Amino acid sequence: MDCVSGRVIGAEALMRYTMVTEEGKEWLSPVEFIPLLEKTGLIIPAGRFVLNEAAKMCREIQQYIPEFSVNVNISCYQIEHGKIADKILTAVRDNGLMPDRICIEMTESGFMDMTPVFCKFRKVLEENGIQFVIDDFGTGYSNLHCISDMNPGYVKMDKDFTAKAMSCERDYELFKKIIEMVHSIGIRICVEGIEKEDWHLKMKELQADYLQGYFFGKPCEKKKFMEEFVCNPHNNGVW
Numbered sequence: 001m002d003c004v005s006g007r008v009i010g011a012e013a014l015m016r017y018t019m020v021t022e023e024g025k026e027w028l029s030p031v032e033f034i035p036l037l038e039k040t041g042l043i044i045p046a047g048r049f050v051l052n053e054a055a056k057m058c059r060e061i062q063q064y065i066p067e068f069s070v071n072v073n074i075s076c077y078q079i080e081h082g083k084i085a086d087k088i089l090t091a092v093r094d095n096g097l098m099p100d101r102i103c104i105e106m107t108e109s110g111f112m113d114m115t116p117v118f119c120k121f122r123k124v125l126e127e128n129g130i131q132f133v134i135d136d137f138g139t140g141y142s143n144l145h146c147i148s149d150m151n152p153g154y155v156k157m158d159k160d161f162t163a164k165a166m167s168c169e170r171d172y173e174l175f176k177k178i179i180e181m182v183h184s185i186g187i188r189i190c191v192e193g194i195e196k197e198d199w200h201l202k203m204k205e206l207q208a209d210y211l212q213g214y215f216f217g218k219p220c221e222k223k224k225f226m227e228e229f230v231c232n233p234h235n236n237g238v239w
Helices: 029-041 043-061 076-081 085-094 116-127 145-152 159-164 169-185 197-205 222-230
Strands: 010-013 017-021 026-029 069-072 100-106 131-137 154-157 188-191
Touching: 026 029, 029 116, 029 131, 043 069, 043 076, 043 085, 043 100, 043 222, 076 100, 076 116, 085 116, 116 131, 116 197, 131 145, 131 188, 154 159, 154 169, 159 169, 169 188
Parallel strands: 010 069, 069 100, 100 131, 131 154, 154 188
Antiparallel strands: 017 026
């Protein structure tokens, strides 16, 4: 959500997995199945499927919200073994999207220490106008030198960091200073983990650029997202 206008302007594509058991459907946490997909190499076809579906959905939603964008998470394994940069460009082209409507997210802990392979990947994104986003900021390197080298479109403050800032004055002041410092080098910030209205209001006071969290909506399937945030004439993309 855009913090200033209050408009829903994007969504994050999430991978979820369910198993049918004797007790019914059982949800598996991504923490459990993502490492398995990477270990077996299945993250490459699975990631390609998520990327293509996200691009298709982005194009569909743009009929209602022209500026809509979609964020897709990728891993180091996909960069090293899956030719993911080519897949991203193909998904953008095949769906007639403006390049900056696809945002590629990587967690701080997933960075590859600026290896040649990673630098080449970043160069392809930059040259083609694809946004790169640092996810879960506050859990890994967390320094301005790293951010400057990565040159992301924006960073996403980790949800646990947000929760701590909302419950502790000391952490709140630290949170505030981090936003100021990141803004000082011309980079935008998305605050994750917004769960309450007063948190929402505090982030507006801190001049965060984008907000994300359960206060606006929990992870859901495409149909529900379209009904609640896109096609609802009473909402019209505004929170």
